[in-house]
Amino acid sequence: MAQTKADLFQEDEIMCASYAKALSHPARVAILKVLAQRKSCVCGDIVEELPLAQATVSQHLKELKEVGLIQGTIDGPSVCYCINPEGLQRAQKLLSGLFTAAAKCCG
Amino acid sequence: MAQTKADLFQEDEIMCASYAKALSHPARVAILKVLAQRKSCVCGDIVEELPLAQATVSQHLKELKEVGLIQGTIDGPSVCYCINPEGLQRAQKLLSGLFTAAAKCCG
DNA sequence: ATCGTCTATCGTAGATTTACGATTAAACTA
DNA sequence: TAGTTTAATCGTAAATCTACGATAGACGAT
Numbered sequence A, B: 001m002a003q004t005k006a007d008l009f010q011e012d013e014i015m016c017a018s019y020a021k022a023l024s025h026p027a028r029v030a031i032l033k034v035l036a037q038r039k040s041c042v043c044g045d046i047v048e049e050l051p052l053a054q055a056t057v058s059q060h061l062k063e064l065k066e067v068g069l070i071q072g073t074i075d076g077p078s079v080c081y082c083i084n085p086e087g088l089q090r091a092q093k094l095l096s097g098l099f100t101a102a103a104k105c106c107g
Numbered sequence C: 001a002t003c004g005t006c007t008a009t010c011g012t013a014g015a016t017t018t019a020c021g022a023t024t025a026a027a028c029t030a
Numbered sequence D: 001t002a003g004t005t006t007a008a009t010c011g012t013a014a015a016t017c018t019a020c021g022a023t024a025g026a027c028g029a030t
Helices: A011-022 A026-037 A043-047 A054-066 A085-103 B010-020 B024-039 B043-049 B054-066 B085-103
Strands: A070-075 A076-084 B070-075 B079-082
Touching: A011 A085, A011 B010, A011 B024, A026 A043, A026 A054, A026 A070, A026 A076, A026 B010, A043 A054, A043 A076, A043 B070, A054 A070, A085 B024, A085 B085, B010 B085, B024 B043, B024 B054, B024 B070, B024 B079, B043 B054, B043 B079, B054 B070
Parallel strands: none
Antiparallel strands: A070 A076, B070 B079
């Protein structure tokens, strides 16, 4: 059992869930906040800010990158991460759309 | 390993992630949409709308209820589910706060 | 009281996520 | 070139999530 049925839903529901999933761990929320505050977005700085090992942070960064919320550019030996405005906007639009639709229910 | 470190983060990051987690499966997004559209929010109706077994839907409803996004009131033999406006608003506020903060980054 | 309906819960299997040490790969430095 | 730094990836263990059948509990109808 437990073969996933997540793809039996509508496209926008799946996208909405994907973005929400990317934000569903405090570490990833924290990463976005760090990126928002700092000008320099070097990976090492992020690792220092979080109570997690380097490998774990790298994994979280990968998830955020895969869904398109952040992007990383190689800067010499290190990698500079940055929020991806387009992805962020798309996520915001989808989620706030859900919220405003839902708010209409139940008077 | 893999003992959770999710509680080493800030309160608002944890809350933000909790709401996002509740929305991180297409079925739960779909449930919110059904509740938004229908006036009658009987559990059985929701089960019919989704390509999932009754037990699975009940589980998803439980998760949405536990995080405070929906509420259920017993109506005779059945249960009437409804969106919880306060929880929804709180989720919206936290997540849109994150989005607007993040949007400031990177010019 | 018994039966049928409706929903929650239990038990469980399989998949995915989380976390980290160890290793690898790339690039700079001496 | 050899050594150092930086970040991604591999391998893996534990935890959590997803999904469903079976069962239980509550309620209304007969």
